[in-house]
Every structure is written in C-alpha cells, then in structure tokens.
Amino acid sequence: MLRLEVKASLAVDEAGTITGLASIFGTADLGGDIVHKGAFAGAAPPIPMLASHDPADVVGVWDELVETAQGLAVKGRLLVADVVRAAEVRALIIAGAMGGLSIGYLPTSKKARVGGGRDLFRVNLKEISIVAVPMHPGAKITAVKALEGGKVDEVTLEELQAKLGEVETKHAGDMSAAIAAAVAPLLEKMVKLEAKANRPGGDGGAAQEPTIERKAFAAYITRGNLAPETELKALSISSDPNGGYLAPPEFSSEVIKDIVEISPFRSLASVKGASAPSVIYPTRKPGGNATWDDDTTAEPETATTNIFGQLEILTKAMSTFVDIPNSLLQDAAMVEAEIREMCGEDFEKKETFAFTNGAGFYDPEGILTNADIANFNYGAIAFTASDAIAPLITMLYSIAPSYRNKGVWMMNGTTLGKMRNWTDANGLKVWQPSVQIGQPETLLGRPVVENVDMPDVASGATPIIYGDFSGYRILDRLGLSVLVDPYSQATAKKTRYHMGRRVGGRVLQAIKFKKLRMSI
Numbered sequence: 001m002l003r004l005e006v007k008a009s010l011a012v013d014e015a016g017t018i019t020g021l022a023s024i025f026g027t028a029d030l031g032g033d034i035v036h037k038g039a040f041a042g043a044a045p046p047i048p049m050l051a052s053h054d055p056a057d058v059v060g061v062w063d064e065l066v067e068t069a070q071g072l073a074v075k076g077r078l079l080v081a082d083v084v085r086a087a088e089v090r091a092l093i094i095a096g097a098m099g100g101l102s103i104g105y106l107p108t109s110k111k112a113r114v115g116g117g118r119d120l121f122r123v124n125l126k127e128i129s130i131v132a133v134p135m136h137p138g139a140k141i142t143a144v145k146a147l148e149g150g151k152v153d154e155v156t157l158e159e160l161q162a163k164l165g166e167v168e169t170k171h172a173g174d175m176s177a178a179i180a181a182a183v184a185p186l187l188e189k190m191v192k193l194e195a196k197a198n199r200p201g202g203d204g205g206a207a208q209e210p211t212i213e214r215k216a217f218a219a220y221i222t223r224g225n226l227a228p229e230t231e232l233k234a235l236s237i238s239s240d241p242n243g244g245y246l247a248p249p250e251f252s253s254e255v256i257k258d259i260v261e262i263s264p265f266r267s268l269a270s271v272k273g274a275s276a277p278s279v280i281y282p283t284r285k286p287g288g289n290a291t292w293d294d295d296t297t298a299e300p301e302t303a304t305t306n307i308f309g310q311l312e313i314l315t316k317a318m319s320t321f322v323d324i325p326n327s328l329l330q331d332a333a334m335v336e337a338e339i340r341e342m343c344g345e346d347f348e349k350k351e352t353f354a355f356t357n358g359a360g361f362y363d364p365e366g367i368l369t370n371a372d373i374a375n376f377n378y379g380a381i382a383f384t385a386s387d388a389i390a391p392l393i394t395m396l397y398s399i400a401p402s403y404r405n406k407g408v409w410m411m412n413g414t415t416l417g418k419m420r421n422w423t424d425a426n427g428l429k430v431w432q433p434s435v436q437i438g439q440p441e442t443l444l445g446r447p448v449v450e451n452v453d454m455p456d457v458a459s460g461a462t463p464i465i466y467g468d469f470s471g472y473r474i475l476d477r478l479g480l481s482v483l484v485d486p487y488s489q490a491t492a493k494k495t496r497y498h499m500g501r502r503v504g505g506r507v508l509q510a511i512k513f514k515k516l517r518m519s520i
Helices: 084-094 157-172 176-198 212-226 229-233 249-262 332-357 389-396 413-419
Strands: 010-012 017-024 047-051 058-067 071-078 100-112 118-131 143-148 151-156 270-274 278-284 308-314 316-325 374-377 408-411 446-450 464-467 472-477 481-485 494-507 513-517
Touching: 017 100, 047 071, 058 084, 058 118, 071 084, 100 332, 212 229, 212 249, 212 332, 212 481, 249 332, 270 278, 308 494, 316 332, 332 494, 374 389, 389 464, 389 513, 408 413, 413 446
Parallel strands: 010 143, 047 118, 270 472, 374 513, 408 446
Antiparallel strands: 010 017, 017 071, 047 058, 058 071, 100 118, 143 151, 278 308, 316 494, 408 464, 464 513, 472 494, 481 494
16 A cells, blocks of 8 residues: 655634645755655645644645745635634644644655655645644744734744743743753654654654665675675575576565555455465365264264365566666666666566466466356446446345455456446446545445456456455565676666566465456
C-alpha cells in the first residue's frame, strides 16, 4: 500500500476564512524534500481541511488553490459556525499554538536527492492540514486578523507573540521562559515524528550509517569490477549464470517495496519468501473424513479419497537491464535510485502480466490460465444493458460465503468504464465510488481492483474474475543479482546494469475464485 505523505503561511479572520501557503517551492523541508513548481498541476478544490492530519478531524474546506512563484497559495473556510472543533482550531491559530500548514499527498513523480530527501515534481494532493509544527520552516503564520472595537487590525505573528508574553509577565510573573522550557522537548518530538512520517523508510530524517556491504555495493555500481578488491570481497557472488553480485538485502527489499506499491496483485495475494529453487505446499481438497457414529460401533471408512495433495511452486528467472549515462556515475546515490526505480517498474509489469496470463512454463502460472478455476457463463445479455448486473449478482453468490466475503473484483480499465453507468432495477448506480481516501471503489458491495493485463470484454473472453486472492501464492526467491557492464554501451557513453531475480506464482486454492466468461 502506498503511504500518504505530509509537508508544508497562514491567516484567519473572525468568520473562519483562512489563507496561506500550504507548500514552499524550491527549498528543502525538515525531511530533506524539495517541492518544485508545477507539482500540484491538476489539483482542484474542494480539498479537505484537517487538523494535524487526522482524517477524523475535518474542520473545514479549501476552496482556492493557486501555484505562485513562492509556493502553493490556498484559501479556505474553517466551519466555525457548524463544527465545534473548527472554532477551537481558529482560537489556537490566533493564540499562536497552531501556526502552519502541511499537505497530505501521494508522490507520483519524484527523484532521490544526493544526501537524502527527494525532488518532488508531481504529487496527488489529498488534504491540507493546520498543524503546530509544519514540515517546512517557511510555512508559518504570516498574519492574524483580530477584531478589536469593531475594527479589523492586522498584527504580525511576532507582535502577537510579544503581546502574549507581556500578558504572561504582568499576570503570572515571567513564565514565558518556563513555558518555553517545558514545551521545547514536545516540539522537538513533534518535529521528529512528522519528519519520520514523511521520509521513505521512516528514519525520521536522520541519516543512517550505511553498512559495509552497502558501501561496497555503491562502489561496485559506480566502478564495476574496477572497484577496490576490498570492496568487492564484501559482496556476495551471484549464482546467476551471467555473473555479477547480489545486491544488499536492504536494496533488494526496497525494490520489492517499490513493486508492491504499484502492483495490483501483491497487495491481495499470499506472498512468501524462499531460499530454495522451489517450495512444495500441501493442499486440501473439498470434503473431509468426519462421520456420525456412536460409542459402540467402529469408525467407518468414508469413500472420500485424495483429501490432501501437494503443489510445487518453482521460482522462475526474470531479468532486465538499465542504461545509465556515464556522466551520472560520480553520484552513487543517484545511480542506485535510478536502478531501483526503473527495474522495480519493469519487474512489476512483467510479473503482473505473468500472474494474470502466465503459462507456467518459463513464467509463473497465471490466474486466468489455471484450469481448475470454474467459469461462470455470462449469457446472452448485452454488456451495456441496464439489467447486465444480474449475472454478476448470480456469479457473486455462487461462491462459498467464506470466500465471497473476503473477495474482490479484478478487471481492466476498459471494462470498468463500461460498468460505471450500470443501474439496478430501481435506477440506482451499482457502482459505488470511494467515500474515503485510500479506500477502493466497490461493485455490489465488494472492492474493485484494476489490472491492465485483464482482457477486454469480447466473445469467449474472461474479462472479470472474483475471489479471495489469498488463494494465489507468490514466491520470492531471496536475492537480486546485479551485473555492471561498462563495455557494451561504451560508444554511447553509457553503462548497462543487468539485474536478475527469481519469482514464482501459482493458484493453490482454485475454489476461492470464479471467472466470468463471455458468451461465444
């Protein structure tokens, strides 16, 4: 699953109208990330206004979003007349206790930066929160509008804080230093927690000392076999016939993590690791040995046979390559990030196609090619008709309840587009859009997952499958081999990186699925 990330000047009036900069362009925040102008292209109001990124604490709505030279300028409304919490937040802003904005987003175009952090070129904006400690030092309250004697005067934050300090000194002694000393550890902790929430890997922004193996790997990917012998000895030689070395475990896990973020299969299927070329799993066929008897008669033998069986999953070799310009080889972190991102995307495309349509020979067994999964015949009804939902209802309830209640629909975008306008007998849409960030859309109450490798609606095709995908097992062989080839692309002034891994896939419990087969 992709994690929602958070970042971020701000003014508020008595009516709850609030303005400010939600994100600052061109400078690094506390997590080391830099947001670039154009990152919010396509973002459109209304955008939820939260307090401290709590999805259960909606306090208003953002009505205007404009990218300026400085950052993302926003204007919205704290619903002070309707939401009690909104009035509280407004009071905290005026008091200086909540002084910044922070965005919640999913990065869609990013690049690792030297020394840590990322350049963010495009993000999918989900929400903008009012926070006590913003991710960006420049994201602070610039002005607060206070109503005094019926006149609105604009006071700077520094002036407001000075006035509050004077009040504290006058009425309770000089407590500002004591308050500051008490609050300082909490503020520092909040800064670290928000920075940690924003950094991939959750390291809180602190640079961790790389392991000896990681240092050696950085030397190898930038210099190949010309790297110092002491560095190469720290690496494990790959068993891949093409040679090379095994990437450090943390690099391999990062590649798998990238694949999981974009794979429609891995978040649903049962995924296991293996150190052997294959794994044999016991299987249990429908049925059982239980019988009714009494205390005086011998337990009878049942006619049921072959209750238990075995299925072997072989890990299949998969390889790809990436060409990197030699001009970038001085920056090991950039090379590593490019290799990870490009090969992760390539591996995901190849394995998702195989998990869907693979023949099981050179590649894993596809869920559509498994002969044991039953077909449900759609019938002669036109797929665009208003009553086309009826066969799907029948198909859904033909699956055992224990699997049906955990199941999801899987289809491609073309099929999804056809079904968006379907209605039931009462004229109501059968397709239900997601009402919560991060939650999938549903069809007949069950989640829908898009897979580009599912076939289109056509005669004899199986464009839809429903089931509990824990019945499909993915097997990852530990280890990712990397071979640096500085020669084959030398005339193009590039270095080629060959990467290989092994992965298997197979249906272990066909009874958990059912395929929709169109009429011929």
